Amino acid sequence: MQTLSPPDETERPVVLVVDDAPSSLGMLCDTLESSGYTVLVAADGEAALQRLELVVPDAILLDGLMPGLSGFETCRRIKANAALAHIPVLFMTGLSETAHVVEGFECGGVDYVVKPIRAQEVLARLHTHTRNARITRMARDAVDVAGMGVVFVDARGRIAWRSPQAALWLHALDAPPAAGLLPASLEPALAPGAAIAVSTAGGARISVRNLGAAALGETMLLFATPREGAAGTPSARLAEAALTPRETEVLSWLAKGKTNRDIGEILGTSPRTVNKHLEHIFEKLGVETRAAAAALASGQLA
Numbered sequence: 001m002q003t004l005s006p007p008d009e010t011e012r013p014v015v016l017v018v019d020d021a022p023s024s025l026g027m028l029c030d031t032l033e034s035s036g037y038t039v040l041v042a043a044d045g046e047a048a049l050q051r052l053e054l055v056v057p058d059a060i061l062l063d064g065l066m067p068g069l070s071g072f073e074t075c076r077r078i079k080a081n082a083a084l085a086h087i088p089v090l091f092m093t094g095l096s097e098t099a100h101v102v103e104g105f106e107c108g109g110v111d112y113v114v115k116p117i118r119a120q121e122v123l124a125r126l127h128t129h130t131r132n133a134r135i136t137r138m139a140r141d142a143v144d145v146a147g148m149g150v151v152f153v154d155a156r157g158r159i160a161w162r163s164p165q166a167a168l169w170l171h172a173l174d175a176p177p178a179a180g181l182l183p184a185s186l187e188p189a190l191a192p193g194a195a196i197a198v199s200t201a202g203g204a205r206i207s208v209r210n211l212g213a214a215a216l217g218e219t220m221l222l223f224a225t226p227r228e229g230a231a232g233t234p235s236a237r238l239a240e241a242a243l244t245p246r247e248t249e250v251l252s253w254l255a256k257g258k259t260n261r262d263i264g265e266i267l268g269t270s271p272r273t274v275n276k277h278l279e280h281i282f283e284k285l286g287v288e289t290r291a292a293a294a295a296l297a298s299g300q301l302a
Contacts, residue, residue, distance in 0.1 A: 012038045013058040013130055018048040018074065019092070020066040028061075031119040032126070045069030049077060052084055053272045054261060056290070059130045061122070064093030064104060072107045079108035082282040083275060086136075086289060088129040092117055149223035153190065157182050164286040166223050172200035189221055238296060241284040250277040254290060255297035 015037045019025055022041045029039045040057065042048040044066050060078070064071040071091060078084045090111040091104040104112045110129050113122055149166025153159060158180050162170065173183055182190075189196050189208045197207050204225070211220040243251065246267075253263045260271040260278070267274070278290070287293050 012036055014038045014040060014055065015059050015061060015126065016040045016042060016048060016051060016055075016057040017061045018042045018045065018066075018071065019061075019063040020044055025117065028117050028119045028122060031123055035123055037126075045071065045074035045077075048074055052078065052081075053275050056084065057087060059126055059133070060087055060089045061092055061126070062089050062109070064091050064095050064100065072103050075104075075107045075109055081279060082288060083278050083290075086133060088133045090122070090125060090129060092122065151182070151221045151223065152218045153182050153221060154218050157187070157190070160218050164288055164292075168286040169200065169206050169223050172202060172204070173198060186221070190219055238285070241281075243281065243284060247277050247281050247284075250274060251281050251293060251297045254278070254281075255294045257294075 013036070015032055017025060017029060017032075017039055019041075020043055022029075022043060029041070032039050040051060040055065042051050046069050048060070048062070049069075062071045062075060066074075071093065075089050075091075078087065078089065085108075088110045089108060090113060091109045092113045092115060093100070093104075094115040095101075096114045101112050111125050113125065149169055150161075150163045151159060151166045151170070152161045159170075159182055170183065173185060185198050186196070186208055188194055189210050192210060192212070194210045195207065197205055199205055207224050209222045209224075211222050213219060249267060250263055253266060258266070260274040263274045264271045278293075281293060282288060285293055285296055287296065
């Protein structure tokens with residue numbers, strides 16, 4: 001059978017496999033390794049979370065039913081962490097009832113594979129989700145680093161997806177949106193080809209342009225600051241973020257390409273503490289990934 005190539009052949013993607021009986025997954029791990037993936041193994045949810053304090057994998061294969069912290073609860077904790085939320089989680093479990101499948105997706109999983117595991121099937125699914133996750137992250141980084149934001153609105157006026165920067169601007173409007181709905185002040189932007197300007201509660205002007213229909217009948221809106229030196233520029237965003245001195249140090253070393261372990265050693269703290277600082281930094285800057293934070297800081301911090 002033909003072996004799939006990993007998503008990016010210039011490096012070995014990292015996969016974290018979490019199962020309370022890892023010995024039963026020998027064939028799967030061997031298949032992943034031979035297909036160009038680096039495989040890390042954790043025997044339970046707590047061990048997986050500890051691993052994630054040291055390394056951010058490209059994907060996670062997670063058993064749904066484990067003693068102690070269940071796979072579903074483990075996934076919820078991963079998705080609640082801004083530094084980890086982008087990682088695609090694929091459940092692999094013997095729980096095949098509809099309620100379990102629904103719970104797997106509701107807690108943040110992107111796929112659900114029922115045991116016994118078929119290694120080549122898992123490899124194909126993993127390849128697809130890892131590739132899509134990387135493309136999505138690059139697109140989000142490109143939009144937000146450029147000082148713009150994107151919002152997708154469905155046919156009923158509900159926000160289907162928004163980039164981190166767009167989310168900040170939405171909540172800064174004079175009339176923030178009701179849960180899940182586009183603010184009334186932005187409804188004129190839903191007209192084909194429309195371009196409008198709105199003001200935030202702080203007086204900043206934001207331009208909103210309708211870029212037309214996207215997938216699934218959704219409308220794509222592009223948010224941007226209409227003038228030079230506005231709130232979307234890297235220097236202004238860093239200033240408005242009000243980072244603490246320690247957070248500024250962490251971000252500075254992150255921009256220099258240092259890992260959490262490296263930063264911890266430099267600053268005399270643990271990788272766990274560094275990760276906590278990064279969570280706060282991501283939230284304040286309105287980004288989701290290390291790459292986006294590093295890009296904003298590049299050239300701005302000594």
